Amino acid sequence: MNWHLHFLGTGAAHAVELGSSAAVIERDGRPSLLIDCGPDTLDRYQAAYGEPPRALYITHIHMDHVAGMERLFFRLWFDEALRGKTRLYLHAALLPWLQGRVADYPGVLAEGGVNYWEAFHLIPCSRGFWHDGVWFDVFPTRHHVQGTSYGLALGGSFVFTGDTRPVPEALALFGAGGEVIAHDCGLVGNPSHTGVDDVDREYGAAFRQRMVLYHYGSHADGLALEARGYRVARTGERVALPPPSPTRDGAG
Numbered sequence: 001m002n003w004h005l006h007f008l009g010t011g012a013a014h015a016v017e018l019g020s021s022a023a024v025i026e027r028d029g030r031p032s033l034l035i036d037c038g039p040d041t042l043d044r045y046q047a048a049y050g051e052p053p054r055a056l057y058i059t060h061i062h063m064d065h066v067a068g069m070e071r072l073f074f075r076l077w078f079d080e081a082l083r084g085k086t087r088l089y090l091h092a093a094l095l096p097w098l099q100g101r102v103a104d105y106p107g108v109l110a111e112g113g114v115n116y117w118e119a120f121h122l123i124p125c126s127r128g129f130w131h132d133g134v135w136f137d138v139f140p141t142r143h144h145v146q147g148t149s150y151g152l153a154l155g156g157s158f159v160f161t162g163d164t165r166p167v168p169e170a171l172a173l174f175g176a177g178g179e180v181i182a183h184d185c186g187l188v189g190n191p192s193h194t195g196v197d198d199v200d201r202e203y204g205a206a207f208r209q210r211m212v213l214y215h216y217g218s219h220a221d222g223l224a225l226e227a228r229g230y231r232v233a234r235t236g237e238r239v240a241l242p243p244p245s246p247t248r249d250g251a252g
């Protein structure tokens with residue numbers, strides 16, 4: 001079975017031309033799990049696969065990662081074949097924030113009669129979750145208030161950090177098995193995001209050589225990151241992943 005990480009967007013919040021950072025885990029060329037749903041993500045997903053996502057994971061509740069969730073509600077609710085079936089995985093600690101920013105608008109439909117979450121199959125998680133027969137680990141990252149952002153990992157296959165400052169403590173646990181490491185990285189770091197100097201300083205070569213950097217500020221910044229010796233994800237690119245190691249449940 002072939003596994004790929006398909007980057008629908010690779011940009012920082014202001015880098016509209018690169019698309020909002022989001023990616024799809026593909027198995028044998030078929031979409032398995034969408035990571036994040038920004039303002040342009042659904043259009044990019046529909047263009048790539050011809051249908052809305054059947055499963056998604058949300059890393060955190062900044063608008064460039066959840067602004068597509070209202071549209072997705074309408075798309076799913078008004079299609080009886082899809083209504084209530086799309087799995088939405090997120091860390092349980094994020095639920096109040098997603099509720100407040102997206103789901104709590106009064107009268108999700110003007111005509112009434114439906115609650116936001118009835119369009120989805122919501123699956124809150126903490127350590128991780130099962131999806132498509134494999135176990136995905138979820139881990140805390142460093143992005144704004146503690147406990148409001150979580151990365152995703154599939155043992156032996158990939159780590160996707162989501163927006164974050166460097167998280168060497170997480171990669172020591174979830175990125176030490178040969179995984180491809182998709183890491184937030186712009187040209188210059190800030191209190192919210194990783195910069196290339198941070199990557200140089202915080203990670204050993206064994207991690208850096210497996211990194212694919214995304215969430216950067218412009219095409220020019222991407223070229224500059226490459227000039228520093230890093231692999232940089234392009235919008236629309238499919239990055240081949242190693243197959244996952246035998247399924248585990250995060251207990252050991």
Ligand SMILES: [Zn+2]
Nearest residue numbers: 060062143163
């Ligand atoms: Zn963010």
